């Protein structure tokens with residue numbers, strides 16, 4: 001296999017002319033209007049843009065949660081846009097982790113048990129206690145969500161997403177419900193995961209200052225990419241103020 005054919009040498013994502021229309025006729029909403037995007041492997045990419053500009057729609061299509069209306073989206077050498085339901089489910093299970101604004105932890109399970117929910121069905125999972133250590137919660141692993149702060153609960157959600165060792169982590173407003181100091185701690189965990197495990201991360205945020213920690217910043221407006229900025233130097237999450 002030559003380097004060129006090796007799927008691991010390909011960008012994690014490449015989209016061409018990606019469109020998404022919700023509804024039909026007069027009620028149609030053109031959420032994506034032709035998105036051409038490359039996400040190199042191992043990068044931490046931040047998506048910025050006004051509310052309703054299509055950021056979550058793009059994340060959901062790349063994450064296999066939703067389907068495009070037109071154009072193509074590839075994960076390495078595989079075309080997501082042509083996959084059937086079974087293949088898309090396997091793609092999500094084997095390659096993708098999600099972190100949302102609200103943590104969606106099971107209140108009756110401890111932090112460790114919440115992580116185990118995912119590791120029990122993953123192909124090559126991390127030890128749940130190790131995943132919790134990675135997010136700085138090794139000592140709190142037997143605590144229930146109600147005994148943890150919002151930032152700690154989000155770190156459990158990150159541990160849960162990371163424990164299955166996904167190739168890509170999608171984060172939709174991961175600090176949206178947190179104050180800035182707690183949000184910074186969560187961003188630091190994401191930067192650490194990116195650096196130590198090489199996980200490609202796509203993060204949607206309204207906190208524009210977060211862009212300074214990214215390798216690449218994608219500015220969205222009205223369903224299309226308006227600008228892509230590649231950061232020559234990056235700030236550590238601890239240095240970010242918003």
Ligand SMILES: Nc1ncnc2c1ncn2[C@@H]1O[C@H](COP(=O)(O)OP(=O)(O)OP(=O)(O)O)[C@@H](O)[C@H]1O
Nearest residue numbers: 022023029031049050051052053054055056057058
């Ligand atoms: N299921 C749906 N049905 C109809 N319209 C939808 C649906 N989901 C999203 N939209 C519309 O598509 C457009 C893009 O929405 P999207 O959630 O992707 O934007 P966003 O940039 O993530 O916004 P925000 O920053 O507010 O989360 C919006 O006009 C939205 O109302």
